[in-house]
Amino acid sequence: MSVLGQPLDRVDGLLKVTGQARYAGEYPTDGLLYGSVVSSTIASGRVVRIDASAALAIAGVEFVMDHGNRPPMAGDDEDYSDADAADGKPFRPLFNDRVLYNGQPVALVVARDLELARHAASLVRVEYVEHPWCSDLRAELDKAEPAPAELPEPRGDFEGVYQAAPYQVDATYETPIEHHNPMEPHASTVIYKEDGSLEVHDKTQGTQNCQNYLCQVLGLEKEKVRVLAAFVGGAFGSGLRPQYQLPLAAMAALKLRRSVRVTLTRQQMFTFGYRPRTIQRLRLASDAGGKLLGVAHHATGVTSRFEKFTEHVVEWSGMLYHCDNVKLSYDLVPVDLYTPLDMRAPGAALGLIGLECAMDELAERLGMDPVIFRELNFADSNMNEGKPYSSKALIACYNEGRARFGWDRRKAMPRSQRNGRRLVGMGMAGGVWEAMQMPASAKASLGKDGILTVSTATTDIGTGTYTALTQIAAQAAGLPVEQVRVCLGDSSLPTAPLQGGSFTISSVGTAVQQACEALHKRLLTAAASIDPDFASVTLDKISFTEGALVWGDKQLTYTDLVHASGVDAVEAQVDAEPDKKREPFSTATHSAVFAEVEVDEDLGTIHVTRVVSAVAAGRIVNPKTARSQILGGVVWGIGMAMHEETLTDHAFGRHMNHNLAEYHIPVQADVGDVQVIFVEEQDSIVNALGSKGVGEIGLVGVPAAIANAIYNATGKRVREFPITLDKLLDIN
The missing domain is CATH 3.90.1170.50 (Aldehyde oxidase/xanthine dehydrogenase, a/b hammerhead)
Known part of the structure; x- marks a missing residue:
């Protein structure tokens, strides 16, 4: 049975829950x-x-x-x-x-x-x-300047098409500064x-x-x-x-x-980077049948006086849907604050708020179901790059997500569903994140005791990297997981990229896989020293399984092979690069998020009762840890939609709610039922593992889905995030 795809418990879990893991x-x-x-x-x-x-x-x-x-x-x-x-x-x-x-x-x-x-x-x-000095983005808007970002060139004639289109949306969305906690x-x-x-x-x-x-x-x-x-x-x-x-x-x-x-x-945790505040203007146009004719997305973000921090905020609007007339732009406003930094799904978490809320608004004007509207504008290629996707199971995400969620029970007219004094609403949004692979190195060392040690300098930030790499190594080497040890988080180990961007398993996992495969060559050489018959055997004729090299009716254990090598351990180290077969393709993960909310008609309080997140991320190495990542992303999305906001006293340029009592993040009572669906998606192009990563995709789309559900419940569009109860007190 393949180890990959199994819900293996975290191999570092015992160390963490018993306090043996040192930070x-x-x-x-x-x-x-x-x-x-x-x-x-x-x-x-x-x-x-x-x-x-x-x-x-x-x-x-x-x-x-x-x-x-x-x-x-x-x-x-x-x-x-x-x-x-x-x-x-x-x-x-x-x-x-x-x-x-x-x-x-x-x-x-x-x-x-x-x-x-x-x-x-x-x-x-x-x-x-x-x-x-000045710390306020809005007070400095007249000093905005183009960001040093490599944006896609405009395509088509957006302004001409927009002016002539029968259906239009022109809306501005604002997101606040948010801090890591x-x-x-x-x-x-x-x-x-x-x-x-x-x-x-x-x-x-x-x-x-x-x-x-x-x-x-x-x-x-x-x-x-x-x-x-x-x-x-x-x-x-x-x-x-x-x-x-x-x-x-x-x-x-x-x-x-x-x-x-x-x-x-904790207060000093608010004295370095943060998710930047943005002001986003979305203009969408469609024909009467719901086909997108034009998309314009302009974002203005805050940065420091000494650095120009840029994110991919607007690019997603040119790639998620098919549209021939697109104009994307991004400005920065320097203020007297520290430089922003990357925060889970940097850029996409913000840009998808604007795009997916605007898509919901346009679907409403068309009188079209939001899911059908998105399906109608499905893009099988990344039009920013002019490349087809290596795989894109987004339609399956729509279908499986709405079936599990019960989307057919949604009523299009706002304020049409109730649970006592609470208004019930349903909303959805799409999600996208790039599936990247970076150069990475890994070393595999098989000892005389039959234990395989895999080492690489990457870290595990709690996402389950130790566990996933254990599974990849066990599968590639032909060993039970109990005989695999993974060493991470050490600058003296083989080179690895920063852990981020959902590319760790794609990058480092590929290196681990290749290192274990390279180990096979050395084991076959050792086999020839024991049995001359192996000297003429090629690797494709050999199987490596359960700690043994097998050829026909002949079998040699790994421990025997290491001893025969005359060394303490048989080792192999590789430097893995993205495969050239990726170059003609665009690679990305996709999702469809469905959310249900209940809004108290008198108090304006909001509760997210249900979320279904359907994700297409290629091969899932460990569905248990991957599900945990999506759950965490959904909770973070609830925070972005309704809770998280760093409040700055512009009289001092100082963040005021710099603690966990006043910087609001979701707690258990804020989170309803969350269901995760991993949609089947085969991708032999993205990397040898077929894995795209899940760290970011769990977040993108969630805030917009909740905002759209709040509109469906109340009939009020709130375009300034987070959507707090004070913004809904006039819904009667």
Whole structure:
């Protein structure tokens, strides 16, 4: 039986539930010091003076580091790379006396324990010269400038077609700033070694990215820095870039020649990147039969003064549906905030809100069922690229999703369904995410004990990577899963890309598969040394199963083959690249999301009672962990639709609800029944595994489906997200 496609329990599950899994802020070491960050209280200006005398007077406070006494940094602002950096001059903590945003780290207090460090940090006094500033996107709209994004060229004649079309929609949708709130705060434990090298445990999605960053910023040799992230307590974009606690901890360790840990507070988790605020204008046109004639999507997003952060917000509107006249544009507005960063399904989660809500509005004007309208405009090719899809089972998603959901019970007229005093509504939306594959390396090592160890530098941010790679390795090597060990999260292991974009299994999983297949060649060579008959046998005649090499009636165990090789372990390492057969095709995952809501007619409160998410993502390596990913995406989508919003006090340029009490995220009571359908989809082109990834697709489309359901319940279109009860109080 194939191991792939089986709902295997998480291989790291026992470690996590018993507390044996160590996270970045939990690694013990002798003489460890603790750092506490002092944050700026202005949005723009310069530091004139830092008075740390009161902090240093406390016994146990070792050092207060600022821009004037930190270790040297290599080069200037632009002299280092970051695998997830935006265009511009990336921020470096304590680089100089400039203050670029409210909450910026301006000093680090280092003490013998965390409580002492935090108390001492509260005693540090900072004097500033304040400069003019603005943190409000709307106040700076006149300063919008084109984003440095490679947008598809306009096709057709949108303006002409739009003006002449019998059915039109022109609507503007707004989405707020949203902040990551993973369970594990960002932390770095830097263990200083006697030879001056650093062993760094960091909350990151890319150990090698962090290693490169530290080496370039601090002028360190690569062999002197090892970054580890064996376990990550949630990330989904917040750990793609090295966050500022990492260089602060490293600089303090180098300065003091001691081990240092810096853990950010929950409030400080709001002092780096976020999902950017956007204003999106959608203009759609169709003929009387429901065929899309024109699509225009213009987005304006917020960015920092020092970097131009761009996302793929509008591109989806040119590829999800068939349309010959398309115009896509994207502007940025720089403000005095930190640079935004990637947040689950970056760009798509925002752009699909605009597109799919506008599609619902146009379907209503046509008097057409929203699902039928989308089916009518199905695109079998990505018109942005001019390439057919390697596979696209979106029609099956529509069909299986609406059948499971009971879409035929939906009434098109708003306010037509009730449950007592609650208005009932049903809505749906489509979803799309690119199915990427990146170059990746992996090593497979088979020991004398018959245990296969697979290693690669990628991380597991809680998505089940350890488990999926175990299954891939077991299947490819011909071993039971109990005899496979997976080593991840170590910069010294074979090269791997950042874990993000739903491409880890496609990229690293392919490398693992190929490494295990390369191992077969070495085992066959060993077999020939035991039995000369194997010398003339080709690999295609051999089967590798249950820990043995089998040819006809001859069978040799892996342990015998390793012993015959005269080495402790038979090893193979490969560098996997995307197959060239992908090049003529566009590759993507797709989904159809159906949502039901109940809205209290008197109070305006909203409850999502049911969601059905039908997903086409190629081969599902582990349906149990994959389902968990889709469930998490749906919950996050409920948050985007109804809860999540970072509130900024523009009088100070400071985020106000910087805690889990006031930054609202969904809890169990907010989530109704969620059903996940994995639609059958065969794809031999996307990669050898046929897998497309599920991390992002579970989120895209969910907020729009809920918004459309709220309209169906109440008859009120709310185009400013999140849709909170105050926006529905006038529905009677």
